[in-house]
Amino acid sequence: MGPGTGGAAMPESGKAPKVTLIMPAYNAAAYISASVRSVLDQSFRDWELIVVNDGSGDDTGRILTTLSDGDARLRPMTVENGGPALARNRGLAAVKPGTEYIMFLDADDALAPDALEYALSGAEDGAELVIFGFSILGADGSRRDYSEPEQLLSRSEFGARFAGLYKANLLNQVWGKLYKAELLLDNGILFQDCRWGEDRLFIFDCLAHMQLVRILPECKYRYIMHRGESLITRFYDRKFSICLEIDRQAEALCASFGVDEQADFRYMFAKSVFSCLTNLFSASCLLSKEEKRAVAEGIIRDERVLRRCRNVSGGLAPKLLCAVLRSGSVGLNLFVFRLVALAGRAAPRLFTALKHRK
Secondary structure, eight states: OOOOOOOOOOTTTTOOOOOEEEEEEETTTHHHHHHHHHHHHHHHOOEEEEEEEEOSSSHHHHHHHHHHTTTTTTTEEEOOOOOOHHHHHHHHHOOOTTTTEEEEEOOOOEOOOTHHHHHHTTTTTOSEEEEEEEEEEESSSSSEEEEEOOOEHHHHHHHHHHHHHHHSSSSSSSSEEEEEEHHHHHHTTTOOSSSHHHHHHHHHHHHHTTTTEEEEEEEEEEEOOOOOTTTTTOOOHHHHHHHHHHHHHHHHHHHHHTTTOOOOHHHHHHHHHHHHGGGGGTOOOOOHHHHHHHHHHHHHHHHHHHHHHSSOOOHHHHHHHHHHHHHHHHHHHHHHHHHHHHHHHHHHHHHHHTOOOO
């Protein structure tokens, strides 16, 4: 689908822009200049960037002040530290009436120079949600792309593709998407303060209200992994309860779309459960051995885990790990998922590839 919005004029001061981008930022001084400049360099000019400085203790605020000097499209605001969900909600509350579209961007990521122009081209048919591809860029120079062929999907058609898009990792992140502002603001869609999984819950809330979705194939969002960063470095004490809530909402969406439970949904749930167990071995987990054992036992004895972690798609590895889950042995689960966590730290590039495998 060819772009048709390039070269649009910059918005007049005080006037609502066509697109508002919202960026939460916490202690992002090392990266935020590059992220903001990826917006400043967009081929499409009628935008506004709201950067919510989430109580940073570094030079994030000063850098934003410098970057915004002379460009009214960049609106920095500082709030007391409350986490990315609350920061994004503050950004949503600051969107000017009359804004047509909203996009989210993390402070250490970047957009391709034509990302806005490309995303807007996908909204020309009235799509309320435009989903485009993204790239994970490793600190070692590696690149892994995630995208699907171009599609324009009605609500019922999206229901038939829901499982495939979910498994393709295109519904897990709030970024890499263009939202019709009315879809979010008129329905009061906000982020839950979960610290993990809030993106997916937000997306599912959007999907419950949407009628038309456009999928675009090119990767225009750049998720940048910095040296020393790992997908399993942080411990989340509420991770399993959120994992269960995400799966319940996925089931509810399936019912609203009129589609049956599928192996791909069980696979995605199983991956989240695996993540909950490897989470016990993250460097920041301070639980004692006995506490870890109690958490693991609660996970593998859970009714939903026993019911859903079977007949999954995804090949041999997830099937074997599901067999470990259903074995009922707490010791075996702790041993196996400790090995998985160690493998993730020893070979993060391979771990990322396996974690996001379609």
